[in-house]
Amino acid sequence: HLVWRNPKVPQGTATKSEYSGGRLADSVRVGTVQYMLRRVHSFEEFIKFVEYFVDVVATYNGDFVVFPELFTLQLLSIENREMPPAEAIEALTEYTPRFREAMRELALRHNINIIGGSHPTRVPNGRVENISYVFLRDGRIYEQAKIHPTPNEVSWWNIEGGETVSAIETDCGPIGVLVCYDSEFPELVRHLTDQGIHILFVPFCTDERQSYLRVRYCCHARAVENQIYVVMSGNVGNLPNVSNMDIQYAQSCVLTPCDFPFSRDGIAADTTPNVETVAIADLRPDTLVTARNNGTVRNLRDRRHDLYGVVWRGK
Structure with a gap:
């Protein structure tokens, strides 16, 4: 006998709620911001720059806007002097409550989901x-710590790695966030894919x-092997007056699997x-x-679980 399997219907025993965990939108519009670091004179000026890009993507009816890693280091330029690394990171962590509240307000006001780059944060255990x-x-705030700090982050700022990687439920279905270097570890993305992210x-x-290029090549590999979309910012x-942020290089992009239905x-x-x-x-x-x-090819289905x-x- 012949069996026809609808290619648009997930195969397996997972229930609808287990599979999607929320609304699986027909189309999700994402905007990635290639953000220029420049001196700012106040926290309010920093948020003004951020809101400009939030408004741009929201005007184009975007569902998500994503900012780069460590873009809040721009706040250290307010002092207009180069602080020692320990003093600088401590000063930056003090902005955490204001940053969280201001970004939450932008998401609500512009009706868009914001991936707020990353921000060094002092967590309850002191790290x-x-x-x-x-x-x-909808007002909710989620956190995803970087699991693998780079040697540079450890030596300059004594940043330590997090311990949890979890999918985040949104109105556009489950998503994942990994900060920079974490994308170079395939196990993390496979763990998120197994939780249902697209x-x-x-x-x-x-x-x-x-x-x-290390980050980009790895991100594209993750898109191919997990058959997911990857958005880089x-x-x-x-x-000039912020230690360890002398130069930057970026070519932000949106990556897809490599097959006929995609770009x-x-x-x-x-x-x-x-x-x-x-x-x-x-x-x-x-x-x-x-x-x-x-x-x-069907990378996920063809895995040899045996x-x-x-x-x-981890947790």
Whole structure:
């Protein structure tokens, strides 16, 4: 007998609630901000720059806008003097409550979900972690700490890694966020994909092209092997009086799997390197379902669970 399997319907035993965890939108519009670091004179001026880009993507009816990793280091330029690293990171963590409240207000006012780059935060146990805050347009705030601080972050700012990686439920379905270097560890993205994400947001901060390409190549590999969309957002410009932020290199983009239903070269949107700008793309989660079930290759379905797997030992 013949069996026809609808390529748009997920295969397996998972129930609808287990699979989607929320609304699976027909189309999700994302905007990635390639953000220029420049001196600011006050917290209010910083938020004014941020709101400009939130408003731009919201005007284009975006569902998500994403900012780069460590873009809040711009706040250290308010003092107009170069502080020692320990003093600088302590001063930056003091902005956390104001940053959270201001970004939450922007998400509510502009009716858009904001991936707030990342911001060094002192957590209750006294450690400083590099945390990406997700501000949903219904007022909820989620946190995703960077799991793997780079050697640079550890030596300059004594940043420590987080311990949890979890999908975030939104009105557009479950998403994941990994900060920069974390995208270079395939196990983390597979762990998120197993939780049902279709879109991964990667705020990053790289100083030169080689560093950038490590992140980009790994992000595209994650898009192919997990059959997900990956949205990258990076900094450009410089902050001369802020330690360890002398130069930046970025080419922010929206990446897709490489198969016939997707954009040519697996790139849904791209930017000109090192120019402050925004790239916008419409992403269709149902196309991912089609590719996973009926694509030229089916990376998720063809895994050999009898031979290998990802085991999460954290919380």
